Amino acid sequence: MSDRIIVPPPKRLGQTLGILTVILVIVASAIFARFNIIEVILGLQRGGRILARMFPLPGWFGPLMETLQMAVTGTFWGALLAFPIAILSARNIVDVPWIRVPLRFFLNILRTIPAMVFAAMFVAIFGIGNFSGVIALVIFSFGLVAKLLFESIEAIDEGQVEALRSLGADTLTVIRYAVLPQILPQYISYTLYAFEINVRSAAVLGYVGAGGIGQLFERALAWRRFHEVGELVIVSFVVVLFLDFFSAKVRRSLI
Amino acid sequence: MSKGFEPKIYYRTAFPMDSEGRFLVPPALSRTEFMGRILNYLIMALIVIWGLAGLQFKGIMQTAAATVESFGRAFIQPDFSYLLDTTMDGLPWALLETISIAVAGTFVSALLSLPFALMASENLVGPRVAAWGKTIITAIRTFPELILALLFISVVGPGASAGILALGVHSIGMLGKLFSEAIEAMDMGPKEALESCGGRPMEVLTRAILPQVSPELISFTLYRFEINMRAAATLGLVGAGGIGAPLIFAINGRQWPRAAIIILVLVITVILIDNLSAAIRKRLISGR
Numbered sequence: 001m002s003d004r005i006i007v008p009p010p011k012r013l014g015q016t017l018g019i020l021t022v023i024l025v026i027v028a029s030a031i032f033a034r035f036n037i038i039e040v041i042l043g044l045q046r047g048g049r050i051l052a053r054m055f056p057l058p059g060w061f062g063p064l065m066e067t068l069q070m071a072v073t074g075t076f077w078g079a080l081l082a083f084p085i086a087i088l089s090a091r092n093i094v095d096v097p098w099i100r101v102p103l104r105f106f107l108n109i110l111r112t113i114p115a116m117v118f119a120a121m122f123v124a125i126f127g128i129g130n131f132s133g134v135i136a137l138v139i140f141s142f143g144l145v146a147k148l149l150f151e152s153i154e155a156i157d158e159g160q161v162e163a164l165r166s167l168g169a170d171t172l173t174v175i176r177y178a179v180l181p182q183i184l185p186q187y188i189s190y191t192l193y194a195f196e197i198n199v200r201s202a203a204v205l206g207y208v209g210a211g212g213i214g215q216l217f218e219r220a221l222a223w224r225r226f227h228e229v230g231e232l233v234i235v236s237f238v239v240v241l242f243l244d245f246f247s248a249k250v251r252r253s254l255i
Numbered sequence: 256m257s258k259g260f261e262p263k264i265y266y267r268t269a270f271p272m273d274s275e276g277r278f279l280v281p282p283a284l285s286r287t288e289f290m291g292r293i294l295n296y297l298i299m300a301l302i303v304i305w306g307l308a309g310l311q312f313k314g315i316m317q318t319a320a321a322t323v324e325s326f327g328r329a330f331i332q333p334d335f336s337y338l339l340d341t342t343m344d345g346l347p348w349a350l351l352e353t354i355s356i357a358v359a360g361t362f363v364s365a366l367l368s369l370p371f372a373l374m375a376s377e378n379l380v381g382p383r384v385a386a387w388g389k390t391i392i393t394a395i396r397t398f399p400e401l402i403l404a405l406l407f408i409s410v411v412g413p414g415a416s417a418g419i420l421a422l423g424v425h426s427i428g429m430l431g432k433l434f435s436e437a438i439e440a441m442d443m444g445p446k447e448a449l450e451s452c453g454g455r456p457m458e459v460l461t462r463a464i465l466p467q468v469s470p471e472l473i474s475f476t477l478y479r480f481e482i483n484m485r486a487a488a489t490l491g492l493v494g495a496g497g498i499g500a501p502l503i504f505a506i507n508g509r510q511w512p513r514a515a516i517i518i519l520v521l522v523i524t525v526i527l528i529d530n531l532s533a534a535i536r537k538r539l540i541s542g543r
Contacts (some may be wrong), residue, residue: 069309076303112525113518116489116499120506121326121514125319131312204401207492208503211311221405233402240397 060216060235067212068239070130070205071198074137079145079191081138086149087175092161093153094171104150110143115201119210130211137202141194148190149183156182192247199243203236322509329511330519338516346501346520353497354524356415356490357483360422364483365476368427371395372434373460378443388435396428400486404495415496422483422490430479437471438464470539477532484528488521 088094089103115136122132160178169177206214213236220228338346373379375388404421411417445463454462465472491499498517505514 066309069306072302072306073310076306108526108529109522112485112522112529114485114489116492117502117506117518120503124322124506124509126315127313129311129313131310134310200397200399204399207401217402229402233398236399237394237397241393244393244397 058231060213060232063206063213063216064235064239066130067202067214068199070134070137070212071195071202074134074202075141075191075195075198078138078141079187079194081142082146082149083187085142085146086153087179089146090150090153092156092158093175093179107143107147110139111147115140116205116208119205120208123209128209133202133205133210133212136205136210137198140201141191141198144194144197145187145190148193149187152183152186153179189251192251196240196244196247199240203240325509326511326515329515332512333516333519334510334512335516337513338520346498346517349491349498349501349517350520350524352415353487353491353499354484354528356418356422356487356495356497357480359419360487361426361476361480361483363419363423364426364430364479365472367423368430368434371427371431372438373464375431375435376438378439378441379464385435389432392428392431392435394428395424395431398425398428400425400490401493404490404493408494413494413496418487418490418495418497421495422486425486426479426483429482430475433475434468434472437468437475441467474536474539477536481525481529481532484525 085103085107088096089100089107091100094100118136118139119133122135126132126135156179160182161174164174164178202212202214204214204217206212206216207218209215213232217229217232220226220232341347371388371392375385375392377385379385380388400421403425404417407417407420411420441464445467446459449459449463487497487499488502489499491497491501492503494500498521502514502517502521505511505517
């Protein structure tokens with residue numbers, strides 16, 4: 001007795017004919033009704049405009065998105081730049097004192113200057129706009145992530161590094177297969193931490209003309225429209241709360 | 256997430272190599288894992304592109320070259336007369352005011368944080384109350400410092416007091432969280448012993464809880480002091496006292512030699528304070 005289930009062979013021809021008929025009917029009705037997919041795609045914008053007028057977005061929506069975009073860009077590039085610098089200033093990977101010592105000194109100095117001051121200086125160079133704010137955030141997150149990262153690189157398990165070195169691996173291979181896997185969770189966690197801080201500071205950078213929701217804050221306060229200030233406080237509160245929750249969740253899934 | 260990179264596998268197989276001496280890649284991912292990872296990367300890439308799309312680069316200001324040049328020159332020849340000006344308009348006074356704002360603000364917040372931290376500790380008040388306590392602390396943390404400073408300016412007028420109050424309230428958000436984590440990690444033995452002997456809540460607090468967690472509490476407070484030192488430097492922007500106001504005025508007025516001396520002094524002070532407080536913290540934690 002076999003445990004095979006016997007399935008009747010499908011009626012191929014009938015099935016194919018059926019599907020073809022259905023497709024034919026659909027296509028024919030579309031052609032008969034002069035339906036044109038290109039027209040739909042071209043016209044989508046007009047529909048979107050009407051929708052936007054039906055459900056108008058509040059005035060803070062654009063600046064809020066700008067703030068988030070600034071925080072994302074600033075954190076991403078800052079954290080990306082931080083990785084090679086952290087490798088270079090970690091004592092156990094690249095042991096060159098005349099690179100390490102000045103780099104660490106430089107990182108220390110970067111972290112002592114508030115992002116606001118950087119933003120004000122870049123506004124003098126790049127003009128008013130969010131670009132200056134983003135550069136300030138890049139520098140801030142670079143300093144923060146690089147400092148935390150080289151400390152955790154120095155705390156990794158040396159066994160894997162030695163095992164690779166003893167097999168004749170060069171420094172790049174050691175970094176890829178012994179260092180990176182060990183520090184990746186911390187790296188992402190520090191980046192998220194920098195992101196949380198950046199969202200908060202991006203929200204006030206507008207004060208010095210560096211874009212984002214801070215400009216609205218400043219304007220509302222200058223005109224003493226306190227109901228607008230309250231609205232902005234609630235909005236940024238909800239966004240920050242949501243992002244904190246989200247990054248806590250990501251962090252927990254890493255550890 | 257990095258399931259393919261488990262160190263266990265490395266130890267067991269001792270880095271498998273192929274005949275040409277190249278390292279073999281870590282074990283292959285299953286199809287769903289692979290697709291999930293690709294999806295993660297795609298979402299990441301989309302978020303980064305979205306962020307870049309919001310960037311408005313309007314080119315460099317025409318005066319930028321001159322600005323950078325005079326800025327660089329300012330660091331070679333900073334405005335030393337401002338440093339030596341010992342009146343109320345001088346740098347030493349502003350610096351002292353900044354430090355005192357940070358000290359007083361941190362002290363206020365350390366005191367205010369304790370009740371919030373107790374309320375947010377699950378092992379003292381149970382999970383339901385603790386959840387509320389944690390929410391309140393998070394709410395305080397997300398309220399921007401500068402807005403708080405503006406609120407307090409309308410209460411006490413522009414000046415250092417507004418800065419102290421703003422830092423004092425805002426720091427509850429971080430200190431309360433760290434304090435409650437320290438309390439939650441403590442040994443419950445002394446507390447239960449005191450309670451079973453009929454100790455009143457205040458006695459339990461001062462004789463069982465605080466003695467255990469105080470080194471950590473002081474260490475966190477010092478750490479927050481380092482952060483507040485930096486924050487106090489920006490509060491001046493809205494008129495809450497300290498070194499921030501002259502700094503922003505100097506930058507906006509393109510008085511680079513003055514901005515340079517303020518930044519130099521600020522950097523040196525902050526580094527000194529950081530090192531001092533790091534040394535104290537290390538001592539506290541090692542218990543000597």
